[in-house]
Amino acid sequence: MLTVNEIITLLNEHHLLKSYHLNNNQKVFKHVTYDSRKATDQTLFFCKGNFKPQYLTSAIEKGASGYVSEKHFLNQFNGSEFIVSDVQKAMALLGAAFYGYPQNQMHVIGITGTKGKTTTGYFIRSILQNTTNRKTALFSTIDTFLGNQPNQRFKSQLTTPESLDLFKNMRTAVDNGMTNLVMEVSSQSYKKNRVYGMHYDVGIFLNITPDHIGPNEHPNFADYLHCKEQLLVNSKVCLINAESKHLKDLYFAAKTTSEPSNIYFFARQGTKPEYPVRVDFQFKSLKDNMNANQIHFVSSSDRIPKLKSINGNYKLSMPGDYNESNATAAIVAAGFAGANSQDIYNGLSNVNVPGRMERHFSKSHGTIYVDYAHNYASMHALLGFLKRENQDSNIIVVLGSTGDKGENRRKGFGKALSEYADVAFLTTDDPGDENPMAIDQQIDSYVDHNKVKVNFELDRTKAIQKAITMSNNHDMVVVAGKGRDPYQKVNGKNIPYETDSVAVDNVLKGLEK
C-alpha cells in the first residue's frame, strides 16, 4: 500500500516532483504497475519507456486511479497525477516503499562485471545455502530463486529486473523466509534506474571489457564503465578484482561512499595490479584441467581476521581458470556473510550453473562443450582454456551474434575464432530485427581464413548437427552463446528453441544409437 502523502514526501525528498494534482477522495493506492494490462482498481500506473498514451487510457479503464509520468497526458482525469523529472527513478523509490523496503530485511550481495556474474552468483548461493539453512535467494540472468519450492523458482526475463518487479521479488523472498539475497546488477539496470536507491551490503566488481555498447545499450565505453561503477558507489563493503582493467577508476568510485577500510581486493597470486592497491585475498591454481579444478585460497587481511579461518584448498565443480577467479570472489563474499570452510567446500564442489561449461561426452565425436560465452572476453577465456588443456585437438565452434545490440562482439568473435578455432559454423543467435546472414558475414569478415574454415548454417540445430557429425574423437566441439536459453529473439518475438544443451543431446542420441 502507498499513501498519497508518502508519494509526495518521497518524490519531494528526492527532488523528483515537478507538479501534482490530487483527487481529494483518494488517500491510498493498493497496486502499482507499469503495464496497463495488469492495472486494476486503485492502481498507481507508471508511464515509462516506449510509452503510448493509449496505455494510460487503457489502465484507467481497468481501474487505475493515479499515474506517475514525465509528461502531463490527461486534462479531464478524475484521479491523481504526479509529474516527475525522471519516472524510472520515481518508480524505483515508490516501488521500494510500496513493497515495504524488503532489501532492509536481507543481507544483499550485488555482483557486476562484464563476465562471470551469473557463475559467481550461483557459486555464492550454493555456499550460502549451507550457511543460512537454505535461506538464500538469487536473482540471476538464468533463473530467479525466491525460495526453495519448485514454484518459487522461475526463468528470469532480465539480468536485473525492472524496479517494481525487483522489489516485488524481494518482498516475496522475505515472505518466503529468505534472509540473504545474491543478485546480478547489470550496467543497464543503472542506466535505466531499475536499482535507483538500492544499497548493498557487499558489492562485487569482477571485471570490465568493452561490451553492451550500441544504440539500445550504452553510447560508449565511458558510459558503460560509469554505470557499472555505480554498484561500488552504492555498496557498504566493496570487493574488487585487482586484475580488472580501469582499477584506479574503480577504486576511486568505491571511495566516494565507502571508507577505504571497507574496500577489499582479490587476485590470482603473482598479479601486478595496474594501480597499486593492497591485495587482501589471493588464490592460486593447484589443479586445472578438464576433470579437476582446485584452488588454494589465502586471506592475508588483518582488517578482517575471521576470514583467515577459511584459508585452504577448495575443489570447484567447473573447469576454467576464469572460474577460479569467480570462485575466489564467491569465497570472500560468502565469508563476509558468515560461511565457514565446510560450507564453502561443499558449495563449490557441488554447484552446477546451467549452460556454463557443460560437457557432453560422445563415443566417437569428441567432447562437446555448451557454454554461454558470447563476447570476445568470454570466447577468448573459454577457447584459450580449452586449447591450453588439449593442444593437439582441433576446435570446431558453432556461434552467431545477437542483432540490435553488442555490435562490437562480431569483430571479437572473428578475432577469437582466428586465435583458436580450426572450423567455425556461423549460425543464428537472437538476431532481433537484423538479418542473421548479414551478422554472420560481418563475423566472417574479421576471420583469418588461412587459419579457420568457415561454414554458414543459419538453422542453429542443423549447425550443431553438422559440427558434431564432422568431428572425430580427438576434436572439441564448442557450441557457444545460448547455453540453456529456450528461445531465439526474432523481430520482437521470443521463438521457442530447444536450447543448445538439448540440441546437442538429440544429435548425440541420433548418431550413437
Ligand SMILES: CC(=O)N[C@H]1[C@@H](OP(=O)(O)OP(=O)(O)OC[C@H]2O[C@@H](n3ccc(=O)[nH]c3=O)[C@H](O)[C@@H]2O)O[C@H](CO)[C@@H](O)[C@@H]1O[C@H](C)C(=O)N[C@@H](C)C(=O)N[C@H](CCC(=O)O)C(=O)O
Ligand atoms: C532498452 C531497454 O532497456 N528496454 C527495457 C525497458 O523497456 P521500455 O521501458 O521501453 O518498455 P517497453 O517494453 O518498450 O514498453 C513501454 C512501456 O509500455 C508499457 N505497455 C506496453 C504495452 C501495453 O499494452 N501496455 C503497456 O502499458 C510497458 O509495460 C512499458 O512500461 O523496460 C522493459 C521492462 O520494463 C525491459 O524489458 C526492456 O529491456 C529490453 C527488452 C532488454 O532486453 N534490455 C537489455 C538490453 C537489458 O536490459 N539487458 C541487461 C543485461 C545486459 C548485461 O549483461 O549487462 C539486463 O539487466 O537484463
Ligand SMILES: Nc1ncnc2c1ncn2[C@@H]1O[C@H](COP(=O)(O)OP(=O)(O)OP(=O)(O)O)[C@@H](O)[C@H]1O
Ligand atoms: N571471470 C570471467 N572472465 C572471463 N570470462 C568468463 C568469466 N566467467 C565466465 N566467463 C565466460 O563467460 C560466459 C558467461 O558467464 P556468466 O554467465 O557467468 O557471465 P555473465 O556476466 O552473467 O554474462 P552475461 O552478462 O552475458 O549474462 C561463461 O560461459 C564463460 O565462457
